[in-house]
Amino acid sequence: MSRINRQRVEDGDSVDATDLNARFQDYNQSGGLNAFNTRDAAFDLPQFKNPGASTFGFLASYQNSALIGANDYKHSSIVTVTGVSSTPPPATPFIVGNAAGSPTPISFGAAGITVSAGEVLRVYWDLSVYPHWIGSRPWTTGASVDFYTFDNGSGAAMALGTNAACWAFWLQWDITSNALSNFVEVPNQSDFRTPLIGGGTVYGAQLGDTMSTCVVPAFIDRAAPDDGTIPGSPDQVRVGWRGLSGAWYYPKTSGSQTIYGMRVVFTGPMAPNHNSSTGANHLIHSVAWSSDSRLSYAGGSIDVVKQRTG
Amino acid sequence: MAYTPPTTFSNGTVLTSASLEGNFDALRVYLHNGIIASDLEASQWIQTRHIQPPRYDPYTGIQHGVSGHQGGQWSGGASARLTFATKYTTGNGKPTTDTFERMSGTSFQVEILQPNSIVLYHYWYEAEVGPDVTTGGGQVASFLDRLVWIGPLVGNTSLVEKNRLQPAQNLQVGFQSSYPIGTTKTYPMSGGYASRSGTLTDFKPKGIYDYGLVYHSQIDRVAIVNWSVALEVYYL
Numbered sequence: 001m002s003r004i005n006r007q008r009v010e011d012g013d014s015v016d017a018t019d020l021n022a023r024f025q026d027y028n029q030s031g032g033l034n035a036f037n038t039r040d041a042a043f044d045l046p047q048f049k050n051p052g053a054s055t056f057g058f059l060a061s062y063q064n065s066a067l068i069g070a071n072d073y074k075h076s077s078i079v080t081v082t083g084v085s086s087t088p089p090p091a092t093p094f095i096v097g098n099a100a101g102s103p104t105p106i107s108f109g110a111a112g113i114t115v116s117a118g119e120v121l122r123v124y125w126d127l128s129v130y131p132h133w134i135g136s137r138p139w140t141t142g143a144s145v146d147f148y149t150f151d152n153g154s155g156a157a158m159a160l161g162t163n164a165a166c167w168a169f170w171l172q173w174d175i176t177s178n179a180l181s182n183f184v185e186v187p188n189q190s191d192f193r194t195p196l197i198g199g200g201t202v203y204g205a206q207l208g209d210t211m212s213t214c215v216v217p218a219f220i221d222r223a224a225p226d227d228g229t230i231p232g233s234p235d236q237v238r239v240g241w242r243g244l245s246g247a248w249y250y251p252k253t254s255g256s257q258t259i260y261g262m263r264v265v266f267t268g269p270m271a272p273n274h275n276s277s278t279g280a281n282h283l284i285h286s287v288a289w290s291s292d293s294r295l296s297y298a299g300g301s302i303d304v305v306k307q308r309t310g
Numbered sequence: 311m312a313y314t315p316p317t318t319f320s321n322g323t324v325l326t327s328a329s330l331e332g333n334f335d336a337l338r339v340y341l342h343n344g345i346i347a348s349d350l351e352a353s354q355w356i357q358t359r360h361i362q363p364p365r366y367d368p369y370t371g372i373q374h375g376v377s378g379h380q381g382g383q384w385s386g387g388a389s390a391r392l393t394f395a396t397k398y399t400t401g402n403g404k405p406t407t408d409t410f411e412r413m414s415g416t417s418f419q420v421e422i423l424q425p426n427s428i429v430l431y432h433y434w435y436e437a438e439v440g441p442d443v444t445t446g447g448g449q450v451a452s453f454l455d456r457l458v459w460i461g462p463l464v465g466n467t468s469l470v471e472k473n474r475l476q477p478a479q480n481l482q483v484g485f486q487s488s489y490p491i492g493t494t495k496t497y498p499m500s501g502g503y504a505s506r507s508g509t510l511t512d513f514k515p516k517g518i519y520d521y522g523l524v525y526h527s528q529i530d531r532v533a534i535v536n537w538s539v540a541l542e543v544y545y546l
Contacts, residue, residue: 017319024315024333027340034351041362043345044376059377060428060544063511073459073472074405122430124509128477222499237499240479241457243506299473303511305430307544 003037062113062306066106068264069127070099071299075241078130078298083269083290089193090203090285093170093265096127096297105263106302110178112260119308121250123171123212125264127300131167131218131239131293138292139165139219145271146286147221153229160234161221165286167268167295168192171212171248173259180261186212186248192267196282197275204270204284213283214246218269218293244300251309264302269293312349313340370418372541378427379420379543386436386536391415395458395525395532397442403449403456403528410467410524416539417463417522424545427514431521433462434507435537438497440481442530449528456480456528462510463524470524471510478504480529514543 004026029037070077077099084090097103115121133139139146140159152158172183185191189212190205205213216239223234246264250257271286316336317329350356364375372381385391393414401407422429437460443453450456461475481502483494497503521541525532 015325017321017323020319020325021315024313024337027313027337028315030312030349031351033345033349034353035355035357035360038356038360040359043356043360044362058544063428063513065511067473069473071473073475073477075477124511126474126476126508128475220499220501222495237482237501238454238479240482240501241477242479242504243476243508245476245507245509247509301471301474301508301510303430303509305428305511 058308060305060307061119063304064106064108064113065301065303066104067299067301068104068106068125069096069297069299072099073128073299075128075130075298078296080294080296083293083295084267084285085287085290088201088203089195090267090287092193093191093267094295096264096266096300103263105174105180105183105261106304107178107180107261108259108304112178112258113306114256114258115250115252115306116256117252117254119252119306121252121259122305122307123248123250123262123302124246125171125300125302126243126245127169127264128241128298129167129216129244130241130296131216132296133219133289133294134292137161137221137234137236138289139221139286142288144286144288145273145284146219146269146289150225150230151228153226153231158223158230158234160223160230161219162271163217163219163221164272165218165269166215166271166283167218167266168210168213168215168270168283169244169246169264169266170210170214171246172263172265174261175257175259178260183261183263186262187250189213192270192283192285196284197273202273202284204273204282207281207283210283212246212248214244215270215283216242216244241298262302262304264300266295268295312346313337313344370420372418372420374420376545378424378545379422379541382432382538382540383416383418384536384538385415386538390535393534393537395437395460395527395529395534397449397527397529400526401528402447403442403530404447405450405528408526410470410526412463412467413460413523413525413534413537416537417520418539419518419520420541420543421518422514422516422543425515428544429510429512429514430542431462431464431510431512432507432540433509433523433538435460435505435523436535437478437504438481438533438535439478439502439504440529440531441484441493441502442480443484444530453480454482458525458527458529458532460506460523460525460534462508463520463522464510464512465520467524474508474510475524475526476506476508478506478532
């Protein structure tokens with residue numbers, strides 16, 4: 001085996017099949033590549049990947065992104081929803097869409113994208129959101145699970161919000177067709193409409209079923225505590241406009257999955273809950289004051305990358 | 311598999327550009343990703359010098375190898391060194407302005423050497439936002455409604471993707487002038503503490519690109535306490 005050493009083509013040469021074929025066959029050197037014909041730093045790790053194996057091909061083979069929501073960063077065009085009602089089961093989730101109410105999913109085209117064994121789909125999204133409410137500290141009313149009761153120092157009760165209530169956002173995908181009319185929750189993600197406790201009156205999801213979920217606070221309630229008492233009335237503080245971001249990874253270890261589109265949905269307000277009998281942690285619908293809660297959102301984006309894991 | 315030209319030429323037939331390109335394309339694939347064990351001489355001869363190592367750039371914090379870039383920068387923790395955003399460089403708090411500035415100290419530059427590279431750019435920051443209770447000057451009248459937007463910078467400030475900016479609200483209390491001087495409530499209690507993050511993906515042709523953070527502020531003082539930016543660039 002020797003280095004490829006063939007005279008270059010000169011002006012006036014005639015095209016000859018034997019010569020042309022030889023110039024390509026020079027690169028077919030089975031068992032011949034060695035130190036003699038390999039310069040320093042000639043090889044990188046991808047060159048040793050075996051064609052046909054799951055680790056062959058581009059490290060990152062697909063990328064796509066889309067704007068979601070109402071595309072206006074100064075918030076003159078927004079979407080506002082009211083918290084889900086107390087009627088069981090809770091309403092289906094809100095779909096992030098534009099100011100006209102049309103959903104803003106990301107589409108992967110007519111053929112979709114296929115995640116094969118040895119690949120991972122990485123999904124990231126963000127959205128400008130504004131949790132707010134009507135009235136004064138509605139989370140302290142009646143059967144709300146979103147407040148503690150303290151002594152005000154004079155023996156009377158003083159309610160203070162837990163600051164744990166939140167709105168939950170997660171991912172859905174359509175794996176049936178590019179019509180994008182059959183969205184369902186991604187794997188390991190609940191729609192928060194599962195009856196959990198209370199004989200069908202308390203709905204939500206176990207935390208193990210919230211793998212694509214991200215949350216944003218529903219309110220801020222502050223007080224000046226003094227030796228375990230709350231002597232003055234707490235203040236409600238605006239949560240304000242803020243950014244929300246989430247991430248979800250879908251590793252495929254066997255088989256394959258074709259995906260045609262994804263979208264971001266949300267519901268709320270939600271409250272953390274611990275089931276002492278099962279030991280499970282939940283996010284449950286906080287319905288006692290949900291009719292007073294609001295969530296506004298403006299714009300954001302969703303980004304998708306597919307790459308191999310090996 | 312070893313390289314086999316898709317087309318074997320014969321004398322007397324038409325030589326097309328497509329058949330030539332087909333052979334060249336197959337050769338490119340082989341050279342970049344198709345060499346297998348049986349193509350190599352059976353005896354061990356590859357040494358470290360034959361394998362291209364990645365190169366680390368201590369200025370950008372980016373490692374560059376044959377398959378792309380990876381790395382990033384951060385500031386914060388025990389050695390927090392604040393950087394600031396302010397309305398005085400982005401329109402003086404007037405609601406109709408659209409001026410953007412780079413967040414000082416957060417930018418770096420990388421050279422992408424292959425076409426059609428896939429880029430993932432991650433960013434994260436924590437900030438104390440406000441307070442700003444100044445009046446007049448045509449700025450947003452209610453200090454409660456004043457916002458700062460911080461987001462990813464790719465290229466320069468004329469290329470800001472506004473929909474990717476993440477807003478945060480002005481601190482909803484003021485300063486007290488008597489001892490102890492400072493905000494009248496803590497930032498977390500008053501909604502003035504912001505933690506935001508995001509990821510941007512993109513296709514990029516060959517070129518030199520700036521990555522960092524950019525802001526538009528309607529608030530006097532926004533102190534960025536902790537931040538980090540990270541980059542993944544895939545050539546292959």
